[in-house]
Amino acid sequence: MDRTCRARMVAAPPRRAPRPADPCALVLFGATGDLTHRLVIPALYNLSRTNALPESFALIGVARGRTTTQAWRDDLRGSLEKYIGGAIDETAWRRLADRMRFFPGDLSDPGFYEALRGQLDAMPETRGNAIFYLAVAAQLFCTVTQNLSAAHLLDQPLDEEGVQKHWRRIVIEKPFGHDLASARDLNARLQKIVSEDQIFRIDHFLGKDTVRSIMAFRFGNGLFEPIWNRDRIDHVQITAAETVGVETRGKFYEQTGALRDMLPNHLLTLMSMVAMEAPVRFDAPNILAKKAEVLAAIPEVAPDCAVRGQYGPGEVLGRAKQRYRDEPNVAQDSGVETYVAMRLEIDNWRWAGVPFYLRTGKHLAKRLTEIAIRFKPAPSTPFRDCVDEMRPNWLHLRIAPDEGISLRFEIKRPGPAMDLASVRMEFRYDDWFPKEPNIGYETLIHDVMTGDQTLFMRGDMVEQTWRIVQPVLDAWAEDADVPAYASGGAGPEQADALLAREGRRWLPIEA
Known part of the structure; x- marks a missing residue:
């Protein structure tokens, strides 16, 4: 015999507010891919819906192709309802969409990264803080990271008083290697370019x-x-x-x-x-x-x-x-x-x-x-x-x-x-x-x-x-x-x- 007893609610203190996020730009590599549609954009939309995005925030979508910013927004808007499982809050979507821009480019072209640096420099509201989200094939992790480094996009300089002027972070999707040898190689290559505290290996679980x-x-x-x-x-x-x-x-x-x-x-x-x-x-x-x-x-x-x-x-x-x-x-x-x-x-x-x-x-x-x-x-x-x-x-x-x-x-x-x-x-x-x-x-x-x-x-x-x-x-x-x-x-x-x-x-x- 198996019956269920439900727990009853007791008085609880008010929920603590999360730590406010810093102003920043999120550069999303693989901006037209499946992961972007299914997980990244729905998550950003939900953060917008709960007012958890930074006050000053920009989303730069990077991918091959000749699409425009508006076409990219419309494509993501068209699939959003499917992945959030309900009606869209148009105010929350517009709050996010207004901060989105598409920036096409070849990830193997060093010149593209120089142009990307110009885009980020033109956003003083983000205070130089940037996240580089690598929603791309695993074999491109090191290529993109090396090119970001060569264009000084991963630098975290200090001011005259030794205080960090801005931060730069990388988000890497699994798989983190396909065996022990490849995982060690990936870590060694990444850690030659950026410090461990800049690397965020993400797992939705x-x-x-x-x-x-x-x-x-x-x-x-x-x-x-x-x-x-x-x-x-x-x-x-x-x-x-x-x-x-x-x-x-x-x-x-x-x-x-x-x-x-x-x-x-x-x-x-x-x-x-x-x-x-x-x-x-x-x-x-x-x-x-x-x-x-x-x-x-x-x-x-x-x-x-x-x-x-x-x-x-x-x-x-x-x-x-x-x-x-x-x-x-x-x-x-x-x-x-x-x-x-x-x-x-x-x-x-x-x-x-x-x-x-x-x-x-x-x-x-x-x-x-x-x-x-x-x-x-x-x-x-x-x-x-x-x-x-x-x-x-x-x-x-x-x-x-x-x-x-x-x-x-x-x-x-x-x-x-x-x-x-x-x-x-x-x-x-x-x-x-x-x-x-x-x-x-x-x-x-x-x-x-x-x-x-x-x-x-x-x-x-x-x-x-x-x-x-x-x-x-x-x-x-x-x-x-x-x-x-x-x-x-x-x-x-x-x-x-x-x-x-x-x-x-x-x-x-x-x-």
Whole structure:
């Protein structure tokens, strides 16, 4: 039996205002691309809607082509409603659109960057502050950065009193390399050009409220922190399940796969937030240091502790789906995985012996991103006459689609007999707080404007995540045998065996 108890609201102090963002220009490379339409412009629009953009702000869109500023605005306006999931606030859109201008150019042409510097110099209202957002292919990261540096667009000069005149920052989208060697090479090349505090490696997962509240939940409650360790926790499951397939991204996915796409950034970052020690202060240097300690303590994953799969035909949410190999731009004999499951451990005092199970996949039965923590069950001795085995308590930190936190525990069922039943106490963000427009990038872009790197990856952290999974990548490169799983299910049966050999089971993924 499983019934849900809703959390009730209690009095709360007024919300603290976020730190105001500095005046700045955001130079958006890849301004006509899919990422710009789906995420960047909707996030900037939502910041405009909540009055979180700087008073003095400019958006310069950079891409090849002969489009005009007005045509670029109209194109983005035409797709905005689709991605924000509702009607457009025309006042908020106009506030953003009036600050947008399109600046076409060839990213390999040094002369273009000289002209771009002239554009920025002609905007005194931004006080020389600039963000260079690289929403472009990964192979262009270093090319663009080197050209920006050569044109002195990344300089942060000091005045006569040693005070920085303005700041310059770079935003880089994943993937941050495709293996350990390429990640090290990318970091080395970038860090020769700019300092680490100028680089913002963005991951939209980390902008979700539930992700950011993990630390508040752990360290702000005396109830949970004392039991957040190997003494009381049996294991942790981190799931990122998707109902969508690769859709139009076949060409990208053939070069990437589920492991590269999801493990080194999304899932291992979530794992580090769950497992980190308490920071001395809640600021970027201290929080990043604690997350980095966790990643450094995770041993490399042995190939026999990882499972992969590729979706075959099936039915997802009532609709027939084709196999991965029949998707556009996918090879008929493709050995690319669309599902990954792994078993990891953390070799430190708090977590020694506690397995962390991570899984992600496409064309699964349900869209779900959550962290599930299974506590060790209570001794059954007092209840030996009424239960065969005590059921464990579960804590769920749900990141998508319905952000919230739930706790499963045992109570006595009404009646004369001592009969236990499982119930679930649940908190949902939408029940407690007014729903605000959010796609996950708003907080991250605002943090770039304020220089807060708390929710971003340092270069050494990126390298640690690739170190952890590199043995699996190497082993899979030598073996083209990828098990198939039916679309609309929970993944390949080999993933179940990964837990079954230790007497555990995955939580179900059911529509």
